[in-house]
Amino acid sequence: MNNFEYMNPTKILFGKNQIENISKEMPNKAKVLLLYGGGSIKKNGIYEKVIAALEGFEVVEFGGIPANPEYAVLMEALTIIKEQNITFLLAVGGGSVIDGTKFLSSAALFKGDTPWDILTQNIRTSKGMPFGTVLTLPATGSEMNSGAVITRAETKEKLGMGGPGLFPQFSVLDPTVIQSIPKRQLANGITDAFTHVLEQYMTYPIDARLQDRIAEGILQTLIEIAPTIIKDPTDYKAASDFMWSCTMALNGLIQKGVPTDWSIHAIGHELTALYGIDHARTLAVILPSHYQYNFEAKKEKLAQYAERVWNITEGTLDQKAKAAIVKTEMFFNELGIDTKLSDYTNDYMGTAQEIVRRFTARGWNGLGEHKNLTPSDVEKIVTMSY
Amino acid sequence: MNNFEYMNPTKILFGKNQIENISKEMPNKAKVLLLYGGGSIKKNGIYEKVIAALEGFEVVEFGGIPANPEYAVLMEALTIIKEQNITFLLAVGGGSVIDGTKFLSSAALFKGDTPWDILTQNIRTSKGMPFGTVLTLPATGSEMNSGAVITRAETKEKLGMGGPGLFPQFSVLDPTVIQSIPKRQLANGITDAFTHVLEQYMTYPIDARLQDRIAEGILQTLIEIAPTIIKDPTDYKAASDFMWSCTMALNGLIQKGVPTDWSIHAIGHELTALYGIDHARTLAVILPSHYQYNFEAKKEKLAQYAERVWNITEGTLDQKAKAAIVKTEMFFNELGIDTKLSDYTNDYMGTAQEIVRRFTARGWNGLGEHKNLTPSDVEKIVTMSY
Numbered sequence: 001m002n003n004f005e006y007m008n009p010t011k012i013l014f015g016k017n018q019i020e021n022i023s024k025e026m027p028n029k030a031k032v033l034l035l036y037g038g039g040s041i042k043k044n045g046i047y048e049k050v051i052a053a054l055e056g057f058e059v060v061e062f063g064g065i066p067a068n069p070e071y072a073v074l075m076e077a078l079t080i081i082k083e084q085n086i087t088f089l090l091a092v093g094g095g096s097v098i099d100g101t102k103f104l105s106s107a108a109l110f111k112g113d114t115p116w117d118i119l120t121q122n123i124r125t126s127k128g129m130p131f132g133t134v135l136t137l138p139a140t141g142s143e144m145n146s147g148a149v150i151t152r153a154e155t156k157e158k159l160g161m162g163g164p165g166l167f168p169q170f171s172v173l174d175p176t177v178i179q180s181i182p183k184r185q186l187a188n189g190i191t192d193a194f195t196h197v198l199e200q201y202m203t204y205p206i207d208a209r210l211q212d213r214i215a216e217g218i219l220q221t222l223i224e225i226a227p228t229i230i231k232d233p234t235d236y237k238a239a240s241d242f243m244w245s246c247t248m249a250l251n252g253l254i255q256k257g258v259p260t261d262w263s264i265h266a267i268g269h270e271l272t273a274l275y276g277i278d279h280a281r282t283l284a285v286i287l288p289s290h291y292q293y294n295f296e297a298k299k300e301k302l303a304q305y306a307e308r309v310w311n312i313t314e315g316t317l318d319q320k321a322k323a324a325i326v327k328t329e330m331f332f333n334e335l336g337i338d339t340k341l342s343d344y345t346n347d348y349m350g351t352a353q354e355i356v357r358r359f360t361a362r363g364w365n366g367l368g369e370h371k372n373l374t375p376s377d378v379e380k381i382v383t384m385s386y
Numbered sequence: 387m388n389n390f391e392y393m394n395p396t397k398i399l400f401g402k403n404q405i406e407n408i409s410k411e412m413p414n415k416a417k418v419l420l421l422y423g424g425g426s427i428k429k430n431g432i433y434e435k436v437i438a439a440l441e442g443f444e445v446v447e448f449g450g451i452p453a454n455p456e457y458a459v460l461m462e463a464l465t466i467i468k469e470q471n472i473t474f475l476l477a478v479g480g481g482s483v484i485d486g487t488k489f490l491s492s493a494a495l496f497k498g499d500t501p502w503d504i505l506t507q508n509i510r511t512s513k514g515m516p517f518g519t520v521l522t523l524p525a526t527g528s529e530m531n532s533g534a535v536i537t538r539a540e541t542k543e544k545l546g547m548g549g550p551g552l553f554p555q556f557s558v559l560d561p562t563v564i565q566s567i568p569k570r571q572l573a574n575g576i577t578d579a580f581t582h583v584l585e586q587y588m589t590y591p592i593d594a595r596l597q598d599r600i601a602e603g604i605l606q607t608l609i610e611i612a613p614t615i616i617k618d619p620t621d622y623k624a625a626s627d628f629m630w631s632c633t634m635a636l637n638g639l640i641q642k643g644v645p646t647d648w649s650i651h652a653i654g655h656e657l658t659a660l661y662g663i664d665h666a667r668t669l670a671v672i673l674p675s676h677y678q679y680n681f682e683a684k685k686e687k688l689a690q691y692a693e694r695v696w697n698i699t700e701g702t703l704d705q706k707a708k709a710a711i712v713k714t715e716m717f718f719n720e721l722g723i724d725t726k727l728s729d730y731t732n733d734y735m736g737t738a739q740e741i742v743r744r745f746t747a748r749g750w751n752g753l754g755e756h757k758n759l760t761p762s763d764v765e766k767i768v769t770m771s772y
Contacts, residue, residue: 001400001401001561001623001626001627001630002401003400003401003402003403003404004398004400004401005397005398005399005400006397006398006400007395007396007397007398008394008395009393009394009395010393011391011392011393012390012391012392012393012642013391014387014389014390014391014392014642014643015387015388015389015390015643016389017389018389175387207623207624207626207627208626208627209606209607209610209611209627209631210603210604210607210627210630210631210634213599213600213602213603213604213606213607214599214600214603216599216603217596217599217600217602217603218596218599220595220599221595221596221599224595225595237387237593238593240387240593240594240643241387241593241594241595241596244387244596244597244643245595245596248596256398256400257400257401257626257630
């Protein structure tokens with residue numbers, strides 16, 4: 001096991017009706033900016049519950065944060081924060097709204113020239129404006145971590161940011177919110193969380209036995225509850241397991257002390273930036289090619305995953321490892337998630353070269369758990385995914 | 387899954403040489419009380435490392451906190467805290483030193499008549515004097531939770547306390563400390579952590595799939611590393627898995643959203659108070675009788691544990707469940723831990739009645755995940771353990 005530091009101060013309020021308790025977690029006399037997305041919270045009753053829970057606080061609203069939170073939109077919210085002397089941010093939404101809120105938390109206190117520097121110059125945020133979240137879409141894990149990904153349409157860029165000052169003070173996880181989420185987004189959420197775990201697990205053996213077991217436990221749980229979630233999102237038991245698994249998949253715990261990969265995300269982000277493909281679906285496109293291409297480096301963990309998660313006990317190590325890739329792709333397909341780039345766009349020729357060009361323009365750092373993937377490797381992986 | 391709240395703000399510094407980094411985690415100009423136990427830290431080099439790391443801080447020392455931290459001894463430390471205007475406590479030791487430090491953290495700011503009231507009146511501590519820990523003996527999990535157990539020899543009592551103000555600010559987990567721990571204490575540590583997990587897991591099914599998987603993962607890890615730890619505690623990989631498993635066993639995570647039992651600890655504490663038997667060994671004495679006596683209530687989870695942790699796939703549910711109890715007792719025995727009260731004292735007659743008398747005198751609340759165990763049940767469980 002590698003040395004590590006771990007701290008996660010976010011308070012989780014999990015379960016039915018926990019929205020009622022948010023005012024106890026907020027600073028007295030906070031002036032609140034309530035942030036949300038396209039307005040689904042006004043249809044499913046969550047907006048009313050939040051407003052009721054905020055009684056006694058001065059509340060300003062900012063709706064319309066899009067999926068892949070857009071820099072230009074967030075800059076409008078930043079203006080409101082400054083003009084209205086906001087002191088607390090409350091994100092009510094999925095990963096995009098929460099990520100956008102993290103950007104605002106950082107930007108509100110940022111002293112530099114332009115907040116876009118936070119993203120392009122990898123500036124870590126040690127202190128942000130305090131914020132809480134009410135999660136409406138389990139998937140990204142943003143509700144219990146300190147990272148965010150922000151998109152800028154103008155430059156077709158999608159970049160990450162983070163820092164210890166960007167943990168939510170609290171996050172409400174009420175599994176009943178799942179009832180009103182479209183099947184497409186539920187499938188995306190399962191795929192996203194599943195891939196989060198694999199990015200932190202599918203590397204090489206390092207004898208971090210407990211981290212492996214917890215990662216495998218999240219994968220097993222997602223596999224077990226996926227059919228129920230898609231068929232009947234009102235099943236509260238399955239919804240609870242789904243919601244908690246998504247949070248645990250990316251709250252920092254399973255990555256501590258182990259190598260991590262994150263190539264699939266790095267490449268996938270470019271597919272979203274280029275074609276607007278749903279984040280989770282870009283992961284499902286890249287994952288099989290990435291694991292096939294890097295088979296030798298990953299086959300020991302692939303075989304362990306095959307045995308423990310998919311109960312594949314027959315065959316050689318190589319056979320098990322290969323079967324695990326097939327099983328994973330089938331799992332995505334059964335959720336209704338296509339796994340080839342050509343399923344999403346006819347305009348895919350040249351994508352591999354364009355992604356390499358973008359990576360190289362930003363300075364090539366190498367990808368993967370060994371940081372040894374070259375531009376040529378990435379070009380081949382993306383080409384295999386066509 | 388039940389509703390829950392979860393927050394754990396303790397910062398973990400895990401790995402070799404992390405002691406060097408403690409000063410970064412401490413308030414500037416803190417006046418530190420360094421607390422430790424019987425002095426083993428002066429033989430194994432940890433004391434020197436801590437003193438070196440504290441350069442620049444004013445440090446007062448208080449050694450001699452005994453196993454089962456004794457109220458009378460801690461009251462001496464409290465006098466020093468007040469007389470010397472201490473502002474930060476640093477526990478260097480195992481669960482006893484850390485628990486004692488938590489008591490002092492609470493008592494230092496306590497406004498009531500006598501600090502013993504914190505224990506007898508179940509007063510929750512919302513704010514204590516800040517403290518950190520350097521763990522020297524993996525076992526209790528106290529390094530990443532907010533609970534403590536304090537003993538008072540005068541009255542032969544052993545009582546619990548806790549509250550959100552009693553999380554360590556930081557804890558150093560350096561697996562190399564295991565090298566100098568006697569085998570007896572390593573066996574105790576494994577048994578203690580193992581039983582912590584079972585107290586939070588061995589109840590009844592509630593469809594908290596991920597909590598179950600994580601609990602099972604800790605148990606599997608402890609079973610896998612136990613022989614290596616006892617044979618060669620210099621094995622850093624096994625030591626790392628051991629240390630992290632002990633912390634994760636009782637940092638609050640696996641108990642969230644699920645019923646918990648804790649009868650084994652409640653009864654075991656009395657055996658320590660009465661006979662001075664090592665805490666972990668009292669758990670190993672009570673666990674098999676408790677699970678046999680409450681077999682019907684627990685058999686579904688016992689069978690799940692049999693299958694997933696011990697790979698017992700043959701037989702009926704009842705047969706698997708029974709085999710799991712046998713396997714658990716054998717696991718303790720293989721660690722050199724005896725599992726009958728008569729292995730520890732010849733004076734065991736009447737123990738069951740005395741424990742019931744003590745529980746009843748404190749007000750009977752019922753024990754177990756259903757709070758339905760009666761004095762007569764406890765009497766039978768303890769008698770079965772003779």
